[in-house]
Amino acid sequence: MADSVVVERRDRVLVVSINRPEARNAVNREVTEAIAAAVDELDATDDLSLGIITGAGGTFCAGMDLKGFLAGEDVALPGRGLAGICRRPPVKPLIAAVEGWALAGGCEIALACDLIVAAEDARFGVPEVKRGLVAAAGGLLRLPRRLPRAIAMQLALTGEPLTAVEAHRFGLVNEVTPAGGALSGALALARRITANGPLAVSVTKRILDGATDRTIEEGFAAQEPLVDRILASADAREGSLAFAEKRPPVWTGR
Structure with a gap:
């Protein structure tokens, strides 16, 4: 079957x-x-x-x-x-x-x-x-x-x-x-x-999902730890390096 x-x-x-x-x-x-x-x-x-x-x-x-x-x-x-x-x-x-x-x-x-x-x-x-x-x-x-x-x-x-x-x-x-x-x-x-950073994509979805249920100020407070996580990620560094080096990024999702 x-x-x-x-x-x-x-x-x-x-x-x-x-x-x-x-x-x-x-x-x-x-x-x-x-x-x-x-x-x-x-x-x-x-x-x-x-x-x-x-x-x-x-x-x-x-x-x-x-x-x-x-x-x-x-x-x-x-x-x-x-x-x-x-x-x-x-x-x-x-x-x-x-x-x-x-x-x-x-x-x-x-x-x-x-x-x-x-x-x-x-x-x-x-x-x-x-x-x-x-x-x-x-x-x-x-x-x-x-x-x-x-x-x-x-x-x-x-x-x-x-x-x-x-x-x-x-x-x-x-x-x-x-x-x-x-x-x-x-x-x-x-x-x-x-084609985009997978970690950034999942966090972007999470922020969007909660956006309509919050005020703008509540939204900024809720997204701050998520954005901090992205800024500290290997993918954020890779995306910036790839842009500077004019090459496609190699994402790891970390």
Whole structure:
């Protein structure tokens, strides 16, 4: 039997593919544990800068495996949530490469990522209300931060999907690709990020993540120890030396 999650390294990028196309890549306990292990590897490995999450077989993810739910399976990890990332995303950036449907928990996985690259025929939806459920894996918390409030409200209350083109227009999706091209587009975006210092990238993400919940003064106080860490890093020295010597930097993530 094929692994339910396939993990591969592409230079400084860790590509994580949900591999249950026969179940539209629905998330069961095995998928959650495998994704959690993959993002732990991402955060712990100095020569990895970011991750990409995608789905096999033309579907990103149809959400929680309802058969498993009805059988009593817990598909969320304590403190980490659905897929091991919805409540506590990794420190390093994640890109969602979305083909087809990102539905229910699948949409919430995409929302837990920092950037989204979607095929032009992709769809995003949180239809839980249609089943008498609530989008409890972070969708209702993140949608109003990523979309205009009225659009987020309509999406959540009607349960009707948003197209990739609409999601791009509203700023939820970073880039739209031809059908079948989401992973290639995500890798191209990743290469533009991995050209930069990996430690600086992860700290930049951390500062941005907390920025909207703080005043400017609180933000300066919170970022000071993080910035000090960067200034004392080997990568900061390497970046400056490489610039002075007119050569590409060699990053170590330290």
